[in-house]
Amino acid sequence: MRxxxxxxxxxxxxxPLGVVIDVLRATSTICQxxxxxxxxxxCVGEVEEARALAGPxxxxxxxxxxxxxxxxxxxxxxxxxxxxxxxxxxxxxxxVGDDVGKPRLVLTTTNGTRLLVAAAGRCEEVxxxxxxxxxxxxxxxxxxxxxxxALLCAGVEGAFALDDAxxxxxLAAALGGEPDDAAVAAARLAAAxxxxxxxxxxxxxxxxxxxxxxxxDIPFCARESVLGVVPRVVARRAGAVEVAAARPRxxxx
Amino acid sequence: MRxxxxxxxxxxxxxPLGVVIDVLRATSTICQxxxxxxxxxxCVGEVEEARALAGPxxxxxxxxxxxxxxxxxxxxxxxxxxxxxxxxxxxxxxxVGDDVGKPRLVLTTTNGTRLLVAAAGRCEEVxxxxxxxxxxxxxxxxxxxxxxxALLCAGVEGAFALDDAxxxxxLAAALGGEPDDAAVAAARLAAAxxxxxxxxxxxxxxxxxxxxxxxxDIPFCARESVLGVVPRVVARRAGAVEVAAARPRxxxx
Numbered sequence: 384m385r386x387x388x389x390x391x392x393x394x395x396x397x398x399p400l401g402v403v404i405d406v407l408r409a410t411s412t413i414c415q416x417x418x419x420x421x422x423x424x425x426c427v428g429e430v431e432e433a434r435a436l437a438g439p440x441x442x443x444x445x446x447x448x449x450x451x452x453x454x455x456x457x458x459x460x461x462x463x464x465x466x467x468x469x470x471x472x473x474x475x476x477x478x479v480g481d482d483v484g485k486p487r488l489v490l491t492t493t494n495g496t497r498l499l500v501a502a503a504g505r506c507e508e509v510x511x512x513x514x515x516x517x518x519x520x521x522x523x524x525x526x527x528x529x530x531x532x533a534l535l536c537a538g539v540e541g542a543f544a545l546d547d548a549x550x551x552x553x554l555a556a557a558l559g560g561e562p563d564d565a566a567v568a569a570a571r572l573a574a575a576x577x578x579x580x581x582x583x584x585x586x587x588x589x590x591x592x593x594x595x596x597x598x599x600d601i602p603f604c605a606r607e608s609v610l611g612v613v614p615r616v617v618a619r620r621a622g623a624v625e626v627a628a629a630r631p632r633x634x635x636x
Numbered sequence: 637m638r639x640x641x642x643x644x645x646x647x648x649x650x651x652p653l654g655v656v657i658d659v660l661r662a663t664s665t666i667c668q669x670x671x672x673x674x675x676x677x678x679c680v681g682e683v684e685e686a687r688a689l690a691g692p693x694x695x696x697x698x699x700x701x702x703x704x705x706x707x708x709x710x711x712x713x714x715x716x717x718x719x720x721x722x723x724x725x726x727x728x729x730x731x732v733g734d735d736v737g738k739p740r741l742v743l744t745t746t747n748g749t750r751l752l753v754a755a756a757g758r759c760e761e762v763x764x765x766x767x768x769x770x771x772x773x774x775x776x777x778x779x780x781x782x783x784x785x786a787l788l789c790a791g792v793e794g795a796f797a798l799d800d801a802x803x804x805x806x807l808a809a810a811l812g813g814e815p816d817d818a819a820v821a822a823a824r825l826a827a828a829x830x831x832x833x834x835x836x837x838x839x840x841x842x843x844x845x846x847x848x849x850x851x852x853d854i855p856f857c858a859r860e861s862v863l864g865v866v867p868r869v870v871a872r873r874a875g876a877v878e879v880a881a882a883r884p885r886x887x888x889x
Binding site: 388391393396541542543545564565568574576585586 | 640641643644646647648649792794795796797798801816817818820821824825827828838839840
């Protein structure tokens with residue numbers, strides 16, 4: 384399997400199978416929200432597109448400048464979708480449970496959801512990766528039978544982000560295969576950090592999140608392979624994709 | 637000084653001071669050609685633009701697919717601009733001397749000259765870096781007084797190239813200052829290689845150059861700080877820039 388890495392969205396790296404990475408925080412949030420019971424997450428690039436999808440059976444989530452968008456049910460913190468996290472934030476342990484009664488979550492973020500929409504336009508299949516589901520994604524990529532995979536980093540406002548590059552490097556190292564120059568570099572870079580907490584904590588995204596008072600999201604997102612969910616794009620339409628949970632295929636089918 | 641790195645041209649990273657890197661081989665060739673005595677190098681993106689500039693007092697250089705363009709005086713090998721290298725290639729030691737009588741070299745390459753033209757469109761000042769002039773470029777950047785520098789990698793056909801990222805990392809490490817995420821990553825990546833020969837030799841560009849039978853260019857370009865020249869964009873017009881030699885400013889001016 385050829386393994387390619389796109390460190391920034393502008394490179395528009397393409398392959399039959401794409402894996403989208405925005406570890407701080409959109410793809411961590413998607414994993415955690417599916418784990419919490421949402422059946423589908425509709426990812427859209429723009430705030431107004433999200434508002435247009437509001438209605439019965441729909442919860443709205445998203446951020447601009449890392450802060451929850453006014454009138455939305457959730458921000459872009461994966462902790463909001465874990466019962467313990469919701470309680471710690473004073474939303475009450477029931478908050479997630481109530482909203483999970485609504486089957487759909489509409490999510491819009493600065494970098495990650497936009498890349499998801501773009502990736503769905505040039506990859507036949509798109510998976511969603513974070514550290515939370517690292518092993519499950521690696522297994523799903525291996526099981527896909529794809530001849531080429533593109534590990535796509537969302538970055539931060541168009542620029543290279545250390546945290547996403549680290550996750551791409553961890554996946555590239557796990558996949559092996561035939562890495563392109565960027566995949567070789569990502570794997571070498573990942574190996575140069577002591578651990579995920581150091582890598583995620585040292586970038587510009589982490590600094591921005593701390594400034595917004597959401598620093599606790601960083602160690603939350605730095606936990607590795609605690610979820611088995613593999614979010615997958617299951618539907619696409621202009622400006623939006625729908626993501627649903629899948630478990631990696633097993634040898635028995 | 638803020639230090640930014642653009643690993644690929646598509647990112648279009650901008651700063652008042654830009655440093656263009658295409659170590660295999662355009663920026664190594666530019667350094668060596670100026671050292672050999674050419675007064676100006678006119679860098680153009682397209683072959684037809686180069687041909688249109690042919691005439692008395694002008695030599696043409698360039699490659700497509702790493703191979704010298706038909707009818708051109710030089711390819712894109714820096715060895716062609718060193719007397720020993722020219723002789724070894726059977727051009728005779730006099731070949732460089734003869735062409736250097738012509739004051740201008742017109743150069744067009746797949747990645748490097750195109751990035752030089754693009755960088756000149758968004759940076760007030762543009763320098764040209766390779767490993768051959770690494771220390772001299774670092775000194776020139778420090779002496780520039782610029783508050784922000786962008787280290788711009790040409791990459792390979794739009795994609796990330798290990799060799800250019802290595803040079804960006806060496807420069808980022810030498811400059812220190814306030815690195816962005818990409819500059820931190822580049823410096824960490826560079827430190828993960830045993831030496832320049834390993835870094836330059838392990839990427840896709842090196843494989844392409846070896847396939848073209850020009851593998852000897854790789855160790856030639858991996859020599860560090862053997863030239864004091866700092867090529868600088870001194871004129872720009874639509875689709876082209878002119879580069880001339882400068883020496884780093886000294887404290888005494």
